Amino acid sequence: MAEPNHPPFWRDLRFRKVAFQVLVLGLLLVLGGILFSNAKTALENQNVASGFGFLKQEAAFEISDAPISYSAESSFGRALVVGLINTLVVALLGNILAVFWGTFLGIAQLSSNWLLAKLAKTYVTVFRNLPLVLLLFFWYVLVTEIFPSVREAIELLPHTYLSQRGLAVPVPKGHPSHPYILAVFFLGLAFSWLSYRWLKRRQEKTGKSFSLLTLFGGCMVLPPLLTWCLAGAPLELDVPALEGFGFEGGFIFTPEFGALLLGLVLYTGAFIAEIVRSGIQSVNKGQWEAATSLGMGSGKTLRLVILPQALRVIIPPLTGQILNLTKNSSLAVAIGYSDFVNVANTTMNQTGQAIECIALIMAVYLFFSLLTSLFMNWYNHATRLVTR
Numbered sequence: 001m002a003e004p005n006h007p008p009f010w011r012d013l014r015f016r017k018v019a020f021q022v023l024v025l026g027l028l029l030v031l032g033g034i035l036f037s038n039a040k041t042a043l044e045n046q047n048v049a050s051g052f053g054f055l056k057q058e059a060a061f062e063i064s065d066a067p068i069s070y071s072a073e074s075s076f077g078r079a080l081v082v083g084l085i086n087t088l089v090v091a092l093l094g095n096i097l098a099v100f101w102g103t104f105l106g107i108a109q110l111s112s113n114w115l116l117a118k119l120a121k122t123y124v125t126v127f128r129n130l131p132l133v134l135l136l137f138f139w140y141v142l143v144t145e146i147f148p149s150v151r152e153a154i155e156l157l158p159h160t161y162l163s164q165r166g167l168a169v170p171v172p173k174g175h176p177s178h179p180y181i182l183a184v185f186f187l188g189l190a191f192s193w194l195s196y197r198w199l200k201r202r203q204e205k206t207g208k209s210f211s212l213l214t215l216f217g218g219c220m221v222l223p224p225l226l227t228w229c230l231a232g233a234p235l236e237l238d239v240p241a242l243e244g245f246g247f248e249g250g251f252i253f254t255p256e257f258g259a260l261l262l263g264l265v266l267y268t269g270a271f272i273a274e275i276v277r278s279g280i281q282s283v284n285k286g287q288w289e290a291a292t293s294l295g296m297g298s299g300k301t302l303r304l305v306i307l308p309q310a311l312r313v314i315i316p317p318l319t320g321q322i323l324n325l326t327k328n329s330s331l332a333v334a335i336g337y338s339d340f341v342n343v344a345n346t347t348m349n350q351t352g353q354a355i356e357c358i359a360l361i362m363a364v365y366l367f368f369s370l371l372t373s374l375f376m377n378w379y380n381h382a383t384r385l386v387t388r
Helices: 013-045 076-108 114-128 132-146 178-206 212-220 222-230 255-281 285-293 298-334 340-351 354-382
Strands: 154-157 160-163 166-169 241-243 246-248 251-253
Touching: 076 114, 076 255, 076 298, 076 340, 076 354, 114 255, 132 255, 132 298, 166 255, 178 212, 178 222, 212 222, 255 298, 285 298, 298 340, 298 354, 340 354
Parallel strands: none
Antiparallel strands: 154 160, 160 166, 166 251, 241 246
């Protein structure tokens, strides 16, 4: 019996797929090598140093919004760390506030109150159709023009001043007990989360309810308060005082930070509002009717019945808006806020090492985006509807 004729291996579809991918990968590597070689040669011809050794050099520029100790004598590496922390703070606070603000607006658009619904819809329509950078300029100019000069600062509360330089507030002075108080707070946060999950499962099995206020208050407020009392209840404050052309001491919320945070929250919140509204409307109306027939109020129905089902529609596009807010924070350079992009641009101008600085910017925002996507994917998996 004659053996069947097998076609040549280069006609095999699986071989062609693998060979094509290997070929494309090889071409990309060759192209990358050529670009790297050309860039290295161009830098050498211009006597421009390459590498990240510049991070140890003296920065020689000031940063007004420095959450950690920093001066012009600090290194470029420390300056970039300051910018990184500023970006992280704006992104974290902005996303939290934008989600709450957008959720409120989304629910308000479906309100039975005619005035509230119309105001919410008008707000969403206006802010979704305005350029973000225009909003940042608007809030920055508004803050710097309306508020009085430093010499005529308004004392809102004792040792709390509002002026064109921002809001100066007193803060507690450093004390050896503060790290322990902070550690107790985070331990209480973790314990309250575990307790919440256990109580939630018990409620689903037995129907026995529990108080969120009592749970989180008992775990996150009382233990740190008790630790503070045991440490002698230190109350010494670092108060701001007028020195020269600004305030020294305390903590200052600068106009740049306020304008950036406010612009990002109001702008992104309008997009989140539409996501929340569409998510709520995706839930069948019979769910509302069933909850009403059981005697549940509208607020309780929304929190316990509608929103848990709407999350499957809300979370995927919400992830995109959270990522957008984080990346849009790079527009801080337009109003002079010292975020990572602004500090990296200054570093690039002083050192001339554009490739390294741009690579750092790309790496930072890529890391933030991947970390956010990982968390949101985990949350989406944890809140998915489990069906039989």
